[in-house]
Amino acid sequence: MTPATTPTWLKAAPALFLLLWSSGFVVLKVGLAYADPLTFLAVRYACVVLILAPLMLLMRPPLPRGAREWGHLAMVGLLLQAGYFCCTYLSLKWGMSAGGLALIASLQPILIGLLAPVFAHEQVDIRRWVGLGLGVSGAALVIVAKASIDVLAPLGLLFAVGALLCITSGTLYEKRYGVQTHPVTSNLIQYAVGLGVTAPLAFWLEPMRIEWTGPLLGALAYLVVGNSLIAITLLLTMIRHGEASRVSALFFLVPPCTAVFALAVLGEPIPPLAWPGMALAALGILLVTRTARAQPK
Known part of the structure; x- marks a missing residue:
């Protein structure tokens, strides 16, 4: 979209998304102490559907036009809500450390940069590649300094790679085939798909x-409202209104922001090595997201 058609409020979306998404990992750690992973995810999705269904009846927003739009919305729900979150929760369940999972997930902007020219028709210049390299290096420094990277659990590693592939595919799919529809409509369809996948898996794999x-x-409550309703809506809106490689670069700042939230909420210390990692990640974000100056005619 051109700057004239981009909503003004979208300028605040990256900061709000990072706040909600990063803090969600800390809140999730609290919730998983009292519930099995997929069961907790299914309950979360059920709550989202119970909130959105009455809103759908009251507001009566436009429905997708034709089977193709329904299919595109369902596919994004399958990749993001079902694929990414199920693989993330199962990776933790089968022995992957949070640090190892975060390190693998931080490779997502690199994959987006490689695949965006083919699937989203975006060109990634040298400046942005340098930014992507700095970003992943900074994220890795934060994670290595903060947690042990345990990749000795083969099944946990497999699910972590699956989560990476799902969120990468979902981002590119949304950029190429994203349907411009009311957020209540799109979220209800996507979370219904997610619930339809996670509930049977929870019943099958967990007590x-x-x-x-x-x-x-x-x-x-925090994950339902903050992450499922607000953060995901912001992410998909930013992808539709911007370039996938720029938006995905925000994930470099997730490990540093999560470390800060863990310090504030859980009292987990931040090692000295993590601070230069945060600076590298921030510099990488600056290079990737900075708009090149227009050349004078």
């Missing part, structure tokens, strides 16, 4: 343990 405690309810 479906869940303890209805205050911390679990608080974590569930």
